[in-house]
Amino acid sequence: MKQSKSFLELPHLSSFGVFLVWICLYSSHAQLHPNSMEMQAFETASVLSEIEFATVSDYRGPGNNDTRKNKELPIILWWSTSLFPHFPGDRERIDCANFSCMVTNNRKVQLHKRTKSIIFYGTDFRAYEVPLPRLPHQTWALFHEESPMNNFILSHLPGIRMFNYTATFRRESNYPLTLQWLPSLDYLTNPAAPVHEKNQWRLEGFAPVLYMQSHCDVPSDRDRYVQELMKYIQIDSFGKCLNNKDLPNSRLEDTSTATMEDSEFMNFITRYKFHLAMENGICSDYMTEKLWRPLHVGSVPVYRGSPTVRDWMPNNYSIILIDDFPSPKHLAEYLIFLDQNDDEYLKYLEFKSPGGIKNSILVESLEKREWGVNDMSKPNYLNGFECYVCDQENERMLLERAHKNSPTTVPSPQVHIASHSHMGCPQPTPGFGNVNEITENDSWLSMWPQDYWQSLDQAEGLEAMILKNETDPGRLWNYIQDIVTKTGSHH
Incomplete structure (x- = not known):
């Protein structure tokens, strides 16, 4: 034809x-x-x-x-x-x-x-x-x-x-x-829990690192990395993937609570110093709530996902990139160091202070977007x-x-x-x-x-x-x- x-x-x-x-x-x-x-x-x-x-x-x-x-x-x-x-x-x-x-x-x-x-x-x-x-x-x-x-x-x-x-x-x-997952700059400057409170929760049995996933076997293969990381640092893992701990009440186990910004759920996350924030797929600029929510509550994201994620962060600290470390063991050693040194840990939360957001690309992109x-x-x-x-x-x-x-x-x-x-x-x-x-x-x-x-x-x-x-x-x-x-x- x-x-x-x-x-x-x-x-x-x-x-x-x-x-x-x-x-x-x-x-x-x-x-x-x-x-x-x-x-x-x-x-x-x-x-x-x-x-x-x-x-x-x-x-x-x-x-x-x-x-x-x-x-x-x-x-x-x-x-x-x-x-x-x-x-x-x-x-x-x-x-x-x-x-x-x-x-x-x-x-x-x-x-x-x-x-x-x-x-x-x-x-x-x-x-x-x-x-x-x-x-x-x-x-x-x-x-x-x-x-x-x-x-x-x-x-x-x-x-x-x-x-x-x-x-x-x-x-x-x-x-x-x-x-798409970042409502505003104000969302990022939401106050974090004081570090002395996080230290107290550590004394009460909380691990330094939180992992919360029930969607297993995804393309990024995040569970395989976390399983190796668990050999070197304590991780509280909720959900179905690598589960080693139960949530404190049945309400927090509800899917809608866990995936939405429920106040009780968010307050629970903020108790942890570090949050394993790992996307289900790896691609430039693909960043979801797994990144922005820990930043919102002040639980430092330990991140793997977008290779270009630094372009969008509030400042040069903000997050810890898994791929910056040659092995899970090296990453664990750094997290343990931060867990034991409050001044060094708090550098990752300085973006929440007035004037702490230094990234002009981030600021201009939020200002210019029409939606x-x-x-x-x-x-x-x-x-x-x-x-x-x-x-x-x-x-x-x-x-x-x-x-x-x-x-x-x-x-x-x-x-x-x-x-x-x-x-x-x-x-x-x-x-x-x-x-x-x-x-x-x-x-x-x-x-x-x-x-x-x-x-x-x-x-x-x-x-x-x-x-x-x-x-x-x-x-x-x-x-x-x-x-x-x-x-x-x-x-």
Whole structure:
């Protein structure tokens, strides 16, 4: 079938270049594993669960001078119906900074000529329901603020470059959500418990280090590291992972209490000098409540997660990075030293003093972001991103019209294609030790490295589908099998 020209086509691109910009379908092998989607105690999967949506139904945007009637506006389709940030109904007019759009979660408009962009939620996306073939007049937008483990296909270049606009935790994305778990600077300067009280709790039997996880066997393999660290320092471990101690009452064991900022739960955490804050996935700028909550209560985070985390910290102390130490034994020795030296320990809490936040990047990023966290005076980032897409699409329509009217003097609109830096998370590696030293029946080894590379198989299969103008997304596995047969092996 002959394919009509698309705004995604660039006249100067080689055949491989056209191949790149026509990638427009993905699924996640991780979604086939129930464990990867498990919601358990002490593991909040997404900050979305904490956003108040009760008041967003009448959100219209900042307003503009767009006088067009609704039937003249471009349509933005939310493909993930469960994430549609408007209620009630399935459609809404939004009046954004520069232009207006109609937004809907009704898939019946997928083929409409006015439907200019489709927004996908990375975690919910399913290969078998992707709109194929990709229509030449539509852009694709990705909203994915969750862990990289939820959809590893986005960590591969063939997976991410099918999108034109992105809102991810990476600062390089079009609409960054990097500080999604940090409400404000005031959140960080919340007073910490006095060190003499923490010393008293130590005398009463509290360990210097807290670990609280019930989501085990995750890509970062954090439990393997903690298990080795336990050989050298006392750690109170609550939850199902490496459990060695019970919480003081049954109320604190409740999942909703443990994952929300319940006052009793937060007061319990603040008794510990150190909090093992380890993300379930490793990726630049992926930082969750596991980091910000210990900073809030004044339990120094012992952190592993984003390799770029220092860029966002209040000052040069604030946290202790696990990867700064050659081994768990060396880390334990340093924590023991701090536990026994109050003056040295208190350096990690100086950011809570007036003027203690020295990081201009952190301050400016919080000041400049247009969305708020549980702040009803600002849009939440779902509404913010759809307005970003709306304004981008209206601009594109104007440029296309101008180019059509004056093709020799007005260039065609620039094509936006997401790059690897918009997600680009690395292959999972063991939390401690060498992968060659892990036994073959190890649960982590049997799941996550394979999941990561199988997602690349899927991405390449999807590329092949698009090149052949495939209309049935259910044939994905046939395409993958063809690729495997030709290459002789999986990745």
